[in-house]
Amino acid sequence: MKPITEQKLANKNVTPTAMRILVMNMLLEQNAAISLSDIEKSLAPADRITIYRTIKTFEEKGLVHVIEDGTGAPKYALCLEECDVNEHHDLHVHFNCISCKETFCLPNCKIPDVSLPVNFSSTEMNLIVKGICDKCAN
Amino acid sequence: MKPITEQKLANKNVTPTAMRILVMNMLLEQNAAISLSDIEKSLAPADRITIYRTIKTFEEKGLVHVIEDGTGAPKYALCLEECDVNEHHDLHVHFNCISCKETFCLPNCKIPDVSLPVNFSSTEMNLIVKGICDKCAN
DNA sequence: AAAACAATGCAATGGAATTGCATTAGTTGG
DNA sequence: CCAACTAATGCAATTCCATTGCATTGTTTT
Ligand SMILES: [Mn+2]
Ligand SMILES: [Mn+2]
Ligand SMILES: [Zn+2]
Ligand SMILES: [Zn+2]
Numbered sequence: 001m002k003p004i005t006e007q008k009l010a011n012k013n014v015t016p017t018a019m020r021i022l023v024m025n026m027l028l029e030q031n032a033a034i035s036l037s038d039i040e041k042s043l044a045p046a047d048r049i050t051i052y053r054t055i056k057t058f059e060e061k062g063l064v065h066v067i068e069d070g071t072g073a074p075k076y077a078l079c080l081e082e083c084d085v086n087e088h089h090d091l092h093v094h095f096n097c098i099s100c101k102e103t104f105c106l107p108n109c110k111i112p113d114v115s116l117p118v119n120f121s122s123t124e125m126n127l128i129v130k131g132i133c134d135k136c137a138n
Numbered sequence: 139m140k141p142i143t144e145q146k147l148a149n150k151n152v153t154p155t156a157m158r159i160l161v162m163n164m165l166l167e168q169n170a171a172i173s174l175s176d177i178e179k180s181l182a183p184a185d186r187i188t189i190y191r192t193i194k195t196f197e198e199k200g201l202v203h204v205i206e207d208g209t210g211a212p213k214y215a216l217c218l219e220e221c222d223v224n225e226h227h228d229l230h231v232h233f234n235c236i237s238c239k240e241t242f243c244l245p246n247c248k249i250p251d252v253s254l255p256v257n258f259s260s261t262e263m264n265l266i267v268k269g270i271c272d273k274c275a276n
Numbered sequence: 277a278a279a280a281c282a283a284t285g286c287a288a289t290g291g292a293a294t295t296g297c298a299t300t301a302g303t304t305g306g
Numbered sequence: 307c308c309a310a311c312t313a314a315t316g317c318a319a320t321t322c323c324a325t326t327g328c329a330t331t332g333t334t335t336t
Contacts (some may be wrong), residue, residue: 015302017314036292047316052293057314068208070264072324073292081200093252098261106258113229114265119272120244123236126208126266127252134257153333155283174323185285190324192283210293211323282333289326300315306308 004028011081012061012110019046024063032102033067033075033094061085068104069096069103077105093127099136142164142166149219150199157184161192162201171205171213171232171242172268200225207241207266215243231265 005024011015022043027034036055040048055076058064062083066073082089093109096102111127143162147154160181165172170248176195178186183252193214200221220227231247234240248266 001318009153015313017301019315049294049317053314067233068206070206093254095254095258095260095270106255109254109267112252114247114250114267116231116233116247116267116269117244117272119275120233120269121265121275122233124268126268127259129252129254129258130262130264130265131254131258131260134255137259138256153282155332157284187286187325188284195283278336280333280335281333284329284331286329287327289324291322291324293322295320296314296318298317300313300316301312302311304309304311306310 002028008063008078012063012084014057014061014063019050019054020057022046023051023058027064027076027078031106033069033077035073035075037073039076062088065090067094067105067128068126069094069104070130071096071101071103075103080107091125093129095131095133096128096135097133098130099132102133104133113137131137140166146201146216150201150222152195152199152201153273155274156196157188157192158195159257160184161189161196165196165202165214168215170242171207171215173211173213175211177214200226203228204233205243205266206264207232208268209234209239209241213241218245220239233271234266234268235271235274236268237270240271 005021006016008024009020014020023039028041036052039051043051046085059066062079062085064076065079065088069075070090079088079090091111093106093111095106097103111125115124143159144154146162147158152158161177164177164180176268177189181189197204198215200223202214203217203226205215207213217228229249231244231249232242233242251262254260259276
């Protein structure tokens with residue numbers, strides 16, 4: 001097992017089983033967010049439900065965050081270290097390229113403050129930008 | 139048929155059938171976005187698939203916009219007049235209250251500009267804010 | 277009225293999320 | 307090391323929702 005994989009799992013008290021190591025390694029290799037079925041295909045013939053539960057566990061433990069990019073299929077990407085069981089802190093923008101269909105985390109692109117109507121208070125924000133990514137820009 | 143209902147449908151060249159009038163009236167009564175199953179329950183025993191196709195038609199014709207609020211069930215709300223077949227122009231923030239679970243359009247709350255990384259360009263943005271709404275505030 | 281087109285209702289399909297449960301692997305106290 | 311317990315897995319089954327096919331019905335056009 002790569003040391004980084006081991007560390008990621010250990011940091012969040014997730015016991016490093018074979019499947020979890022496979023999924024974590026796959027997540028570490030990505031430069032875009034991936035869907036459950038992406039993982040299933042890549043890890044076939046591994047059991048679909050075990051993958052599902054692995055991702056659920058990762059999500060609960062603050063290892064990955066879900067990105068609803070409007071394409072129908074939720075995508076997953078590794079969290080920053082600061083995330084934990086109780087709260088995710090990925091307050092960055094997510095970008096869905098309408099050309100290559102990839103969804104990226106933009107960790108340096110923070111969600112700006114918005115002034116809500118009076119008596120509304122916010123605990124969480126989610127900004128999806130659609131457009132053309134750098135690789136697809138002509 | 140209420141004149142406003144008739145007008146909404148006529149404006150977008152949607153022929154006013156019985157089902158479409160029912161659904162449009164229901165949408166007009168709401169002060170929060172509603173899901174397909176909300177409509178189904180409210181209009182029971184009307185045919186589920188016809189409701190589904192009605193909403194699809196409304197969406198395509200620029201009568202309603204979809205809100206993916208992260209709750210799993212897509213919500214629908216009436217568009218502003220400026221929306222049309224080719225493009226929706228509802229660039230406002232959507233708010234999902236974690237207390238009452240309702241999802242609201244905040245038409246006066248525009249999505250702020252974000253500075254994307256170099257060579258990324260945006261065509262569309264979607265901002266969901268979660269928190270406590272005015273009615274649920276302490 | 278006939279033909280053409282649009283909308284509907286019901287059946288059927290398809291896909292993905294979720295759960296139940298029996299089995300297997302891993303951990304811990306004695 | 308063994309028994310007892312807990313965690314993780316694999317497979318079947320369920321549930322839920324979106325979507326399509328098709329025959330029927332309603333509407334518009336000529
Ligand atoms: Mn992210
Ligand atoms: Mn809206
Ligand atoms: Zn791209
Ligand atoms: Zn509320």
